[in-house]
Amino acid sequence: MTALPIYLDNHATTRTDPRVVESMLPYFTEHYGNASSVSHRFGWEAGDAVDRAREQVACLIGAEPSEIVFTSGATEANNLALKGTALASRAKGGNHLVCSSVEHRAVLDPLRRLARESGWQLTVVPCEPSGRISVEAVENALTDRTVLVSIMAANNEVGTLNPIGAIGRLCRDRGILFHTDAAQAVGKIPIDVQGDAIDLLSLTAHKFHGPKGIGALYVRRQDRRARLVSLVDGGGHERGLRSGTLPVPLIVGLGRAAELARVEGPTDADRMRTLRDRLDRTIRSLLDDQGIVLNGHPIDRLPNNLNLSFEAVQGEALLMGLRSIAVSSGAACSSAEPEPSYVLRAMGRDEQLGRASLRFGLGRFTTREDVDQAAKVVTETVARLRQSASGGSAPDPDLAWNDL
Numbered sequence: 115m116t117a118l119p120i121y122l123d124n125h126a127t128t129r130t131d132p133r134v135v136e137s138m139l140p141y142f143t144e145h146y147g148n149a150s151s152v153s154h155r156f157g158w159e160a161g162d163a164v165d166r167a168r169e170q171v172a173c174l175i176g177a178e179p180s181e182i183v184f185t186s187g188a189t190e191a192n193n194l195a196l197k198g199t200a201l202a203s204r205a206k207g208g209n210h211l212v213c214s215s216v217e218h219r220a221v222l223d224p225l226r227r228l229a230r231e232s233g234w235q236l237t238v239v240p241c242e243p244s245g246r247i248s249v250e251a252v253e254n255a256l257t258d259r260t261v262l263v264s265i266m267a268a269n270n271e272v273g274t275l276n277p278i279g280a281i282g283r284l285c286r287d288r289g290i291l292f293h294t295d296a297a298q299a300v301g302k303i304p305i306d307v308q309g310d311a312i313d314l315l316s317l318t319a320h321k322f323h324g325p326k327g328i329g330a331l332y333v334r335r336q337d338r339r340a341r342l343v344s345l346v347d348g349g350g351h352e353r354g355l356r357s358g359t360l361p362v363p364l365i366v367g368l369g370r371a372a373e374l375a376r377v378e379g380p381t382d383a384d385r386m387r388t389l390r391d392r393l394d395r396t397i398r399s400l401l402d403d404q405g406i407v408l409n410g411h412p413i414d415r416l417p418n419n420l421n422l423s424f425e426a427v428q429g430e431a432l433l434m435g436l437r438s439i440a441v442s443s444g445a446a447c448s449s450a451e452p453e454p455s456y457v458l459r460a461m462g463r464d465e466q467l468g469r470a471s472l473r474f475g476l477g478r479f480t481t482r483e484d485v486d487q488a489a490k491v492v493t494e495t496v497a498r499l500r501q502s503a504s505g506g507s508a509p510d511p512d513l514a515w516n517d518l
């Protein structure tokens with residue numbers, strides 16, 4: 115049991131691609147200048163690297179480099195988009211914000227704070243049983259005083275994709291800003307801020323094989339301008355929207371990861387989809403297709419996501435039995451406070467199915483062997499737990515474990 119578990123938790127974070135690490139190293143050791151230093155070569159080199167990375171990130175989502183604001187990740191990008199918009203539009207008579215019930219906490223919590231402390235009205239749009247947010251549900255929530263709609267591009271638990279292009283165009287027609295948390299979508303599916311009529315978009319490098327601690331907010335400047343008030347004031351970096359010395363190595367890593375996602379994303383997606391479908395098929399066939407519920411949309415979902423609930427199994431016991439694979443479970447979600455998944459509850463799953471759920475997240479480095487081994491471990495564990503629950507003579511869990 116000294117071998118590392120098989121890593122299938124790529125929605126939580128991804129391995130930094132060795133090519134990304136390589137690109138970052140010189141910016142720690144040789145080109146360590148401050149990108150704002152304009153009077154010497156150290157600064158120029160750092161500044162050039164930041165410019166290049168800004169272009170690479172912009173290119174991935176169809177934006178202009180001047181529309182990219184570097185942040186510490188998607189949490190900060192979401193906070194800047196939501197609170198920054200609220201602060202900028204308070205004087206203009208707007209009083210209403212819209213999001214969905216299955217947003218990441220990094221969207222829900224800032225919006226709830228605005229509602230609680232700053233007098234904003236917040237409408238939380240419910241999802242369909244697949245986790246999808248319909249355009250109609252968003253349209254029904256809009257009022258004359260809606261300032262901003264925030265709907266995620268892809269859900270981080272069940273991978274369901276939302277019709278963001280249609281929601282974006284609806285918002286544009288009504289003169290409302292559209293923000294999307296695209297932390298899970300960027301690098302996995304094509305995103306185009308023009309075609310999808312997106313005004314604000316959050317992304318983070320560590321979800322697509324870049325380093326942790328760096329992300330970006332896309333802020334529309336073309337056609338119509340998304341106006342924001344900054345949350346971090348200081349030296350006026352990033353057009354005054356996010357002060358602080360730029361972390362050049364991290365930014366270079368984000369840029370390289372974006373470049374790799376642009377070039378290799380489509381083939382990565384095809385490969386992950388094939389492996390994901392194989393994992394799904396293998397689990398189902400090894401359990402005779404008994405008592406397995408797919409969480410998420412059967413078609414419109416991320417190519418690297420598989421979220422399954424198992425009937426007649428206790429969630430905690432399931433997770434305990436799976437120590438040789440690194441996955442996420444409805445029984446102990448990845449956030450700091452373990453509670454049964456609010457996403458699965460919003461989709462109508464009952465307590466048992468919500469807890470006895472597993473989220474498999476594939477990545478660029480997932481192999482066929484990983485997937486086959488995971489299917490074997492999961493199905494053996496589920497079968498054993500079901501047998502013991504039904505009063506059958508189950509083998510001791512730890513002994514069974516060592517046999518695997």
Ligand SMILES: *Cc1c(COP(=O)(O)O)cnc(C)c1O
Binds near residue numbers: 295
């Ligand atoms: C991971 C994630 C975040 C948080 O990103 P950080 O860069 O870790 O702050 C926000 N939203 C979604 C949908 C995510 O998957």
